[in-house]
Every structure is written in structure tokens, then in C-alpha cells.
Amino acid sequence: MRHTILALSLLAATQPAQAEEVNLYSYRQPELLAPLTDAFTKKTGIEVNVAYLSDGMVERLQAEGDRSPADLVFTVDVARLAAIVDAGVTQPVTSDLLQSNVPAQYHDPEGNWWGLTTRARIVYASKDRVDPSEVTTYEDLADPKWRGRLCTRSGTHPYNVALAAAHLYHHGADETRTWLEGLKANLARKPQGNDRAQVKAIWSGECDIALGNTYYMGQMLADDEQKEWADAVNVLFPVFEGGGTHENISGVAMTKAAPNRDNALKMMEFLTTPEAQEIYAHANYEYPIAPGSQADELVRGWGSFDADPVNLMELADHRAEALRLIEDVDFDG
Template identity: 70%
Template sequence: MKTAVLALPLALSGLPALAEEVNLYSYRQPELIAPLVEAFTAQSGIEVNVAYLSEGMVERLKAEGQRSPADLVLTVDAARLKAVVDAGVTQAVDSEVLRAAVPEGFRDPEGHWWGLTSRARIVYASRERVEDGAVTTYEDLASEAWKGRICTRSGMHPYNIALTAAYLAHHGEAETKTWLETLRGNLARKPQGNDRAQVRAIWAGECDIAIGNTYYMGKMLEDPEQKAWAESVRILFPTFEGGGAHVNISGVAMTRAAPNRDNALAFMEFLVSPEAQAIYAEANYEYPVSPEAEPSELVASWGRFTPDDVDLMALARLRPEALRLMEEVDFDG
């Protein structure tokens, strides 16, 4: 059978009924999902129909209600998973396979969402100007030693809001505000660009360290124009004092409507298998959540880390406060 991969947001609504199918709404790109659905269909004979959305997933599911053709939603970022659950458009899934493969910190206690891959918010450091291990904690970023030496993208970006929420969870509002003010004072330039642009700035000598996500290293290395940027830096894995490295996840949830529930569950369980974990994590240079799966050789070469144990949904709830603090310190100004 041929896997049906549909790129248009409205494509699923007009599909004819198939004997064995599962319908997926995805915020993740086609190149990440196609290898997974092809492998699942080859193994199970179940067709996977994917509608790729850029926005409006929750609104669409609420509008469709019980008539929704979607069985599953696939997205990145714990806050987006929380938004889907809070909207009341998902259902709990009870599966021994899922519980065995997904550690407690990477799944909803009630079974509404399940993590698939993780990425760490790390420090890119100049190989020429920064010693290995020079940054060991996120708290270190406020050190006088980094005055005028740090680059980052906008503090308002979800990646940095999530990191700030994690800082809040560890230190509370007063200390977090002080940390943000001092970090802002350590910047070499006004926050701008994306995570890759920060690595380019290190390569160009504009700053010595930058905050970014792990997987961008892989994306830069595969781009001939950006490979030199990547090779100019090393990855450092800071932790919170008394905690671990800040991580975020991609995850899957079953919709409340789920017209093909059994097939949807079969696909969910496939996604946490060692085979699928390897495919998915390697495609986007992320870390598998299953302890039975190994990261790709390239990702493994960056080193291992201990994820922070702060509940991801607790961090999602702290995001409004983190955003408020970013605005109060005028981080981007």
C-alpha cells in the first residue's frame, strides 16, 4: 500500500473512508513525518493520512468536534501539547506499551499526551575563544565573565520563554528577574535572528557563546553554507543548580473524536518503538525519549545530559509569568 501524505491543511475533510487508516494533524514538517508513516504502513498495512498545519490546530479541532476526521495530533513544544489538552479535544490513552517506552517526565500523568523526542536548550561556545566546560549552569550566564560576550535570539521567542519558565520553577520571580536583567547586560548585541544566526555570530567573532537548541547543530552541518559556522563551535550542556538540563519535547495525543481509535493506538505504539524512535530522532537530530532507543551517531557525539526533572506542564503554566518578566526587563530593547 502507498502511504497518503497530504500537505494541505484542509485535505483530510474530503477523504473517502478506507478500511484501515489513521488520520493525523501535524505541526511537524513533511520530511520528518514521511519516513515514519511509510515504515508504519509497510509494517501494518494501515494507511496514514497526514494534514500538515502551520497554525490553528486547536481551533480546527474544536470547530470539527465529534465530526473531526483526525485521530491523532503531532506537535512540538510542551506548551502546545498543554493547549490541545486544555481545549478538551483529546482523550486519555491507557497503554502498557506506551508506559514502558516513555519515561514519566515525558508523558501526561493522565495519558492525554506522550513525548516522542526531546531537545536540550544548550550553549554554543567558540572553539577558539572558550574553554570546554566554561559554562556549567544556566546561572553562569549571568556571570561577569560573559559581559558583552553572549548572543541570543529574541527573549520573546517560545524557546527562551520556556527556558525562563524553567528558571522561575527553580528560583522564583525575584531571582529570575535579576538573572534576566544581568543576562541582558551580558549580551554582545541586541537579540535578533534565529538560533542558527547566533552560531553565525560566534563564527564571525561578534560574540563567544550563544543560547540555542541542540538539533540546530545537525541542521547546520548538513547545509554547505552553514557548515563552517557549526564547526566553529562546540556544544556545552549547562544544568540548573540542583537540577538538570532544560529540555522540550515533541509529542503525540489522540483526539477526542478519533474515528479510527484502534489504528491510532497502533500508530502511537509504533512511534515509541526502537525502530520509529531511531527514524524520528535522526530525521531532526533530536534525542529519543525511549531508553531502549539510541540517538544517531552524530547526536551521540555531542554528549549526553540529564534532563531537568521539573514537570513540563508546570513549565507551560509558568510561561505567562516568564513572558511578563521578559517584558518588564525589556530584554529585547
């Protein structure tokens, strides 16, 4: 027996040590994540394996169950984060570093997901045809003065559902229905395209104002063809009456299976540091949320705003009713 134990000990001593690693499922593009994962590996020596998914993350995690190799999920939009939590495939985590780096409104109160960077849902406005002082609140976008002057993508797109959920949170169902009817009456054309298409429509004269996310401005300004569209508009930051400018978020959650839990927590903590958030925010023209961090110089040049202080999980709870109201008024019809 002693010889067997000795032989096993010698065999173990000759085997290469298993590499430290963490496995990540992500909806984000490789070019956005690579700078982050490279920085984390350089700092910790932990290798990051990323599976880039176009859809079906929840279904995949449910099918894999306790055998899932995924430690973390990385995605955008609070609805997706909430859906992952609701599916029961995450676990709550917290630490002093997470708590200090992520303000309360930007993480799940139970610790199931933690925010990283934000994007504001703003108004693109024609530099030639709209005085910036005319756009102050989201509520005002339903005013008849904008009749035939507003463009937007589909009302049922997650970005617009989230905005309607925020209106619902602040004003209730009756006022939100009226607001949606006002927005629909002000449309210059049937909802269509993506956020960049709305800027192009302003540039071409089809409409004067449009709803969109901030980061698309950075992407358009970096594109030879689309820069001309972007140069035709101002970025304006409306607020909700009694609230602030609506934001959505990118975030990270630890899976219930998490075979490399300790490494996963190290990566979560790293992702919330000012260093990591600035890397990620600069790559995608978003806003870091860690105290002491700064947005890219271009993004700062669009101006400052006061974010709506509501916890984003509360908005997620209103999304189903918001979608029902959007469909009830036949917004896209």
C-alpha cells in the same frame, strides 16, 4: 423481505473492504514524518493520512468539534501540547506499552499527550575564545564575565520562554527576574534571528556564546554554507543548579473526536517504540526517549548530559509567568 435481505447481503459482499486508516494533523515537516508513517503502514497495513498545518491547529480542531476527521495531533514544544490539552480537544489514553516506553517526565500525567523525542537547550561556544570548562550552569550565563559576549534570539520566542519557565520552577520569580536582567546586560546585540543566526554571529566574532537547540547543529553541519559556522563552536550542556539540562519535546496526542481510535492508539504505541523513535530522532538530530533507543552517531558525538527531571507539564504551567517576567525586564528592548 427475505429477498431484500439477501440482495443487501450480496451487495455488501461485492463492495471493497474499507481501508484501515488513521488521520494525523501535524506541525512537523513532511520529510520528517514520511519515514515514520511509511514504517507504520508497512508494519500494520494501516494507511496514514497527514494534514500538514503551519498554524491554527487548536482553532481548527475546535471548529470541527465532534466532526473532526483527525485522530492524532503531532507537534513540538510542550507549550503547544499543553495548549491543545487546555482547549479540550484531546482525550486521555494509556496502555502498558506507552507507560513502558515513555518515562514519566515526558508525558502528561493525565495521559493527554505522550512524548517522542527531545532536544536540549544548550550553549554554543566559540572554540577559539571560550574554554568549555567556563560554561557549567544556566545560572552562570548571567555572570558579568559574559558582559557583551552573549547572543540569543528573541526572549519571547517559545524556546527561551520554556527555558525561563524552567528557571522559574527551580528558583522562583525574584531570582528569575534577576537572572533575566543579567542575561540582558550580557547581550552583545539586541536579540534577533533564529538559533542558526546565533552560531553565525559567533563565527563572525559578534559574540562568544549563544543559546540554541541541539538539533540545529546537525542541520548546519549538513548544509554546505552553514557547516563553517557550526565548525566554529562547541556544543556545551549547562545544567540548572539542583537540576539538569533543559529539554523540550515533540509529542503526540489523540483527539477527542478520533473516528479511528483503535488505529490511533496503535500508531501512538508504534511512535513510542525504540524503532520509531530512532527513525524520527535520526531524521532531525534529536534524542529518542524510549529505554534502549539511541541517538544518531553524530548527536552522540556532542557528548552526554543529565536531563532535568522535572515533568514538562509543570514547566508548561510556569510559562505565562515566565513570559510576563521576560516582558517586564524588556528583554528584547
